[in-house]
Amino acid sequence: MDRLTEYLFPKQVSSFAHDIDNLFFFIFYASVVLFLIVVIGMMYLAIKYRFKKGDEVRLTSSLDHNTFLEVLFFVIPLILVTITFVWGIRSYLNMVIVPDDAIEIKVTGQSWFWTFDYPEGGSTLNELVVPVETPIKIVLSSTDVLHSFYIPVMRAKMDVLPNRYNVMWFDANQAGEYEIFCTEYCGTGHSNMNAKVIVMPQKMYEVWLAEAGSADDDLPLEELGAKLYSKKACNTCHTLDGTALVGPSYLQTSQMWGQERVFDDGSSAIIDENYVRSSILEPQIQIVAGYQGVMPTYQGLLNDRELDALIAFLKTLKEDSQI
Amino acid sequence: MSHDKSSPDFLYHHFYDVNQQYETSKLGMWAFILTEVLTFGGLFVAYTIYRAWNPEMFFNANLLLDVNKGLINTIVLIASSLTMALAIWAIQLNKRKLSLLMLFLTFVCALGFLGIKYLEYEHKFHLGQLPGEYYSYMGPEVVQEIHDQEKINHYIETNNIFFDKETNRLYTMNNPHIFFGIYFIMTGLHGLHVAIGMGLIAWLMVLTARGKLHARYYTHMEAVGIFWHLVDLIWIFLFPLFYLIG
Amino acid sequence: MGDTNQNYLTHPKGIMSWLLTLDHKRIGLMYLFGGLFFFFVGGLLALGMRAELAAPGNDFVSNDTYNSMYTLHGAIMIFLFIIPAIPGALGNILLPLMLGAKDVAFPRLNLFSFYLYSIGAIFFIYVLLSGGVDTGWTFYTPYSTTSNTNVMSTTMGIFIIGFSSILTGLNFIATVHKMRTPGLTWYKLPLFVWALYGTSLVQITATPVIAITMVLLMLERLLGIGIFDPAMGGDPVLFQHFFWFYSHPAVYIMILPAFGIISEIIPVHSRKKVWGYKFIAYSTLSIAFIGFLVWGHHMFTSGQSVLSQIVFSFITYFVGIPTGVKIFSWMLTMYKGQVSFTPPMLYALSFLFLFTIGGLTGIFLGAVALDIHLHDTYFVVAHFHYVMQGGTIVAFLGGLHHWWPKSFGTMYNQTIANIAAIGVFIAFNGTFFPQFLLGLRGMPRRYATYDPQFVEVHSYSTFWSGILGISIFIGVMNLLWSLRKSNKLDPGTNPWGALTMEWTHTSSPPHPHNFEEEPVLTHGPYDYDKVIVKPTFKK
Amino acid sequence: MSEEHHITPLKTYLVVATALFFLTAVTVWASYIDLGSFNIVLALLIAGTKAGVVATFFMHLLWDDKKNATIFVGSLMFLSIFIIITLTDTEFRGAVNPEIKDPINKRAALYSTLPLTDDHGYPLDKENNHHEGDKDHH
Numbered sequence A: 001m002d003r004l005t006e007y008l009f010p011k012q013v014s015s016f017a018h019d020i021d022n023l024f025f026f027i028f029y030a031s032v033v034l035f036l037i038v039v040i041g042m043m044y045l046a047i048k049y050r051f052k053k054g055d056e057v058r059l060t061s062s063l064d065h066n067t068f069l070e071v072l073f074f075v076i077p078l079i080l081v082t083i084t085f086v087w088g089i090r091s092y093l094n095m096v097i098v099p100d101d102a103i104e105i106k107v108t109g110q111s112w113f114w115t116f117d118y119p120e121g122g123s124t125l126n127e128l129v130v131p132v133e134t135p136i137k138i139v140l141s142s143t144d145v146l147h148s149f150y151i152p153v154m155r156a157k158m159d160v161l162p163n164r165y166n167v168m169w170f171d172a173n174q175a176g177e178y179e180i181f182c183t184e185y186c187g188t189g190h191s192n193m194n195a196k197v198i199v200m201p202q203k204m205y206e207v208w209l210a211e212a213g214s215a216d217d218d219l220p221l222e223e224l225g226a227k228l229y230s231k232k233a234c235n236t237c238h239t240l241d242g243t244a245l246v247g248p249s250y251l252q253t254s255q256m257w258g259q260e261r262v263f264d265d266g267s268s269a270i271i272d273e274n275y276v277r278s279s280i281l282e283p284q285i286q287i288v289a290g291y292q293g294v295m296p297t298y299q300g301l302l303n304d305r306e307l308d309a310l311i312a313f314l315k316t317l318k319e320d321s322q323i
Numbered sequence B: 001m002s003h004d005k006s007s008p009d010f011l012y013h014h015f016y017d018v019n020q021q022y023e024t025s026k027l028g029m030w031a032f033i034l035t036e037v038l039t040f041g042g043l044f045v046a047y048t049i050y051r052a053w054n055p056e057m058f059f060n061a062n063l064l065l066d067v068n069k070g071l072i073n074t075i076v077l078i079a080s081s082l083t084m085a086l087a088i089w090a091i092q093l094n095k096r097k098l099s100l101l102m103l104f105l106t107f108v109c110a111l112g113f114l115g116i117k118y119l120e121y122e123h124k125f126h127l128g129q130l131p132g133e134y135y136s137y138m139g140p141e142v143v144q145e146i147h148d149q150e151k152i153n154h155y156i157e158t159n160n161i162f163f164d165k166e167t168n169r170l171y172t173m174n175n176p177h178i179f180f181g182i183y184f185i186m187t188g189l190h191g192l193h194v195a196i197g198m199g200l201i202a203w204l205m206v207l208t209a210r211g212k213l214h215a216r217y218y219t220h221m222e223a224v225g226i227f228w229h230l231v232d233l234i235w236i237f238l239f240p241l242f243y244l245i246g
Numbered sequence C: 001m002g003d004t005n006q007n008y009l010t011h012p013k014g015i016m017s018w019l020l021t022l023d024h025k026r027i028g029l030m031y032l033f034g035g036l037f038f039f040f041v042g043g044l045l046a047l048g049m050r051a052e053l054a055a056p057g058n059d060f061v062s063n064d065t066y067n068s069m070y071t072l073h074g075a076i077m078i079f080l081f082i083i084p085a086i087p088g089a090l091g092n093i094l095l096p097l098m099l100g101a102k103d104v105a106f107p108r109l110n111l112f113s114f115y116l117y118s119i120g121a122i123f124f125i126y127v128l129l130s131g132g133v134d135t136g137w138t139f140y141t142p143y144s145t146t147s148n149t150n151v152m153s154t155t156m157g158i159f160i161i162g163f164s165s166i167l168t169g170l171n172f173i174a175t176v177h178k179m180r181t182p183g184l185t186w187y188k189l190p191l192f193v194w195a196l197y198g199t200s201l202v203q204i205t206a207t208p209v210i211a212i213t214m215v216l217l218m219l220e221r222l223l224g225i226g227i228f229d230p231a232m233g234g235d236p237v238l239f240q241h242f243f244w245f246y247s248h249p250a251v252y253i254m255i256l257p258a259f260g261i262i263s264e265i266i267p268v269h270s271r272k273k274v275w276g277y278k279f280i281a282y283s284t285l286s287i288a289f290i291g292f293l294v295w296g297h298h299m300f301t302s303g304q305s306v307l308s309q310i311v312f313s314f315i316t317y318f319v320g321i322p323t324g325v326k327i328f329s330w331m332l333t334m335y336k337g338q339v340s341f342t343p344p345m346l347y348a349l350s351f352l353f354l355f356t357i358g359g360l361t362g363i364f365l366g367a368v369a370l371d372i373h374l375h376d377t378y379f380v381v382a383h384f385h386y387v388m389q390g391g392t393i394v395a396f397l398g399g400l401h402h403w404w405p406k407s408f409g410t411m412y413n414q415t416i417a418n419i420a421a422i423g424v425f426i427a428f429n430g431t432f433f434p435q436f437l438l439g440l441r442g443m444p445r446r447y448a449t450y451d452p453q454f455v456e457v458h459s460y461s462t463f464w465s466g467i468l469g470i471s472i473f474i475g476v477m478n479l480l481w482s483l484r485k486s487n488k489l490d491p492g493t494n495p496w497g498a499l500t501m502e503w504t505h506t507s508s509p510p511h512p513h514n515f516e517e518e519p520v521l522t523h524g525p526y527d528y529d530k531v532i533v534k535p536t537f538k539k
Numbered sequence D: 001m002s003e004e005h006h007i008t009p010l011k012t013y014l015v016v017a018t019a020l021f022f023l024t025a026v027t028v029w030a031s032y033i034d035l036g037s038f039n040i041v042l043a044l045l046i047a048g049t050k051a052g053v054v055a056t057f058f059m060h061l062l063w064d065d066k067k068n069a070t071i072f073v074g075s076l077m078f079l080s081i082f083i084i085i086t087l088t089d090t091e092f093r094g095a096v097n098p099e100i101k102d103p104i105n106k107r108a109a110l111y112s113t114l115p116l117t118d119d120h121g122y123p124l125d126k127e128n129n130h131h132e133g134d135k136d137h138h
């Protein structure tokens, strides 16, 4: 990768990224030439034929066409766009035709986090783990509104539709941790709906698959909770510093521990372990007054230990323990 | 400018002569027809695509429409188109009374059309064959009407309809509410045009009765006529597309 | 030129004579001020957004406020300013004058259009004051069918403004066809008229589809008819087809009048016959037509069929060719002319510069493989600001400066105008050029908060957007300031020595009925090789 | 002014109306015979003919300025552009990746209270009634 590519683009991690950047540079250089013709031509003509002080207002030339030039206006762009078209379509077909041996991972978008389901049965939240140098087929769908799954380093993007599948694929050629963004507007948390793709060497990936998250087993509960707080996307809706986003701040929840929480139907409950647990598993049942019932259920996405960890973490929050 | 020489009172000041004014209005009217075609066009696109996706559902849902009412309406509308054309023909020959009569007949036909439409809608509302989430229709009346098991079986076989013994009802196809959604929007928008057309025709009747329209100046009638024929023209497509899916 | 005291501005008098006027020039002025007002509102929202984007977090407004701001910014700029403003303001004022007609074909309809526009605008103001709407100006389902913000009022507003736009288009088509003064044949029309004609064709063909789309969207919310909403069995991609079937051609509603303005400004201020008249005229029509075949290039990541992707990508490039012909023709018009660096000409030159960048980046986006990376990133944001703000708005400002003495009979301070023009040019590039970089690096659009890696470029862009706002403000204020009485020009003034009929056949500001005598065609609109009219600045 | 607008003879109108009634009868009749997919083609052909007749005679396009006919034909052309290009998407989705061809649930959530049927309206297994993807709506 030369300097300019590095400056303009994120890393090239997928097998087709290089080709796409080259397509960019082809159009780029052609455009620069066309642009310079227009701008330099314009400057030159404007200055050369400028109306100077003291000039006489006179009749000007009646020249208004030149067949040779006019033909050029058509032919040169035509040639350029033909090349662009052929190149663009070739690259594109490369991007849509999924290799047969690809590993299939199911991605579900939901306001405002991503769930990844692996063929072997595991599932992760906001963290896509893939092996390096293996084609990965991503099958996308959404549970609510449109999202769009975008991995800049892979130059890959696909809209995530409710009630429909969409497909994309990539083949990562460099291990590392990269950004995933949501690029279709999906509501308040749209700009926080990001995730990570972790590309691992084959060996590590196998180990990871085998353990599938059990590495956290020996963390103390509060620390695990703190980790889950961002890993399970609680942070897209709940802050730790008292400001309300889509959901109430945890700081507030923890400070109200043991006190009454009023719901939008006028009923109320005491904030305690059970309340928090049911808030996470069945959020639609009691909706805190002043908020909307948009919190998704985490039924099946958290095991018991993880639930306990989150509750334990929540209890540790105090005014001065801001993260 | 010198438009004060001997210009008739119906000539607007910014035109040179009556012919320019007439031709301009007509061109404007046709441009308007183009926008009408494309407005309905959007709905035709929706129709085409959903029909291509769910041919069976469209077929089955179509059976719930009343062909006879559709047919009568087609005839009524064609008749009204004829009377509208004749109204213009009459005014061109300066037969004001005849023209007025023809306009009146057109108006009556339009009213008849809407009346029949009302009966049709009424029936559908009653059954719950409504668009979108209000759709609550649980099966065609056939069940009540046909007690002959063999006939029911035949109906089921030919129409791909499933009969639930427990509830004694027939259930149709996937998403019929979309069919009814499109049906109601298209016929509703068309009905709205008929209603607007009636208003315009009433206005023409007033103008004609007052002697404002005559052989030398009947632009309004010509323009409304074009509009009215468009209404007919759209129905010509709606009728087979909704009622006669065969 | 006859009775110099009678002009359309002062005759007849009284507020009612304005509100009920059938005079196309007055209606044009009302559009102009309505449009400028909404430009101002949209611009303030933009500056607010830029302020929020100066730093990565939620420092200035919350996510929800930001989302409302960009939606209203986009919707107001597009539906209340740029689509109605140029045809509605400059088009209305100039079209009959350029045709030698006394008015547009249907003056009453014209006033009615303006009132429809105003009613639509009221809906928008209501939305603005009642907490906003957050779907983006594209209203993609199913978000727009479930969002609990003010989607209904906004779509209703757009629906009504759509009708206003249709009626204006229809009126202009009839006017161009039937109201030309005797002897004014198609090839003697000023190119601005050709451009308006092309625009009007697009307006009447495309706009009905947005109207019906908005109706379907409202019905989707009210009844759940299930055409667009997947929860009801509908297809969200179909909504996108409907939306873009209008909104892609709509970008040509925005740009064609600008092309027309540039085709007027450059020959006049270069005092030179326009290069390739017929090519420019026909390229307008072919752009208008091809524009109807490419809408799917906004849906390259939506999951439409591969066949559509290829077809749309293919046709997209072909818009570039007639556009290129225009660009080169404008450039060559200056050849062997006498180019004066007046404010309109500065705007026209910066148009050439900026629009070429904007248009060429459109070609990047038209390449499917590349658009998959760039779609919904700031690259797209930069592209469309280059064509809309750098193209249309800059041309519009140029046109305003060009026809200001005609419309109001006053001359602004040209030095200040030149400074503002240069300011707009520099600050515009400062604001939006960096956004190409952001997009290439993967910064998604419609983000209230963003990854800290983008902060430098964002804050740079914010800085320049402030200067841009100030420059535009100075430019517009300079114009408004010129309206003082003491600035009156002699009604016979032709400050640029232009040859089109609105300059040579009537006074500035024009007579209430446009021409005191029936205009007689003596020369073509660009006959600078046959006729000399000396620029005059009489007070 | 040349105020002579064309006045269509009464006979023309009557003939045209008769033709329209006749064609209506033909469409209805044709819909009762099974021609497979040709039914729709036939129906549209007849409707097209009727529309053509209305436009040329009732709407006076035949005698009008040809511009008006051009506008009308133009409107149909733009409409067919809209339909045809949209169909290149909807008809060919899934040609490369079959997953994207059909919706996941063919039925809207609205019907979750009604028994589920398959494509053809036959009941699905009673046990499967709580189909995973069927989201609760409203």
Ligand code: HEA
Binding pocket: A034, A035, A038, A076, A077, A078, A080, A081, C138, C251, C252, C254, C255, C297, C298, C300, C316, C317, C319, C320, C321, C323, C324, C325, C327, C355, C356, C358, C359, C360, C361, C362, C363, C365, C366, C367, C371, C374, C375, C376, C380, C383, C384, C387, C388, C391, C392
């Ligand atoms: C005034 C408005 C305007 C204009 C004129 C254009 C003009 C063009 N636009 Fe743009 N566009 C928008 C407004 C406009 N656009 C908006 C608002 C959006 C975003 C909407 C949203 O999502 O919110 C958008 C988005 C957009 C996209 C979708 C991007 C995405 O979301 O992923 C694409 C993709 O193809 C595109 C392409 C083009 C092309 C090819 C042109 C062409 O017409 C440009 C033609 C001009 C030139 C090419 C330059 C001059 C020519 C030469 C110098 C000759 C040489 C030329 C060649 C060799 C080709 N535009």
Ligand code: HEA
Binding pocket: C036, C037, C039, C040, C042, C043, C044, C046, C047, C049, C050, C070, C071, C073, C074, C075, C077, C078, C081, C082, C135, C136, C137, C138, C381, C385, C388, C389, C393, C431, C445, C446, C447, C448, C465, C468, C469, C470, C472, C473, C476
């Ligand atoms: C004509 C169209 C137009 C114009 C002119 C502008 C002008 C500007 N836009 Fe706009 N923009 C859009 C159309 C336009 N925009 C659209 C369609 C979108 C997409 C929305 C969406 O995603 O849904 C968008 C989105 C958009 C974004 C992306 C938001 C996001 O995706 O998160 C940004 C960010 O920088 C931005 C910035 C700006 C800025 C800084 C200006 C500046 O140039 C503004 C400067 C102007 C002023 C400050 C006003 C000055 C005017 C006066 C002073 C007039 C005075 C008059 C009187 C006193 C009567 N715009």
Ligand code: CUA
Binding pocket: A109, A111, A112, A146, A147, A148, A182, A183, A184, A185, A186, A187, A189, A190, A191, A193
């Ligand atoms: Cu999910 Cu944006």
Ligand SMILES: [Cu+2]
Binding pocket: C247, C248, C251, C294, C295, C297, C298
């Ligand atoms: Cu486009």
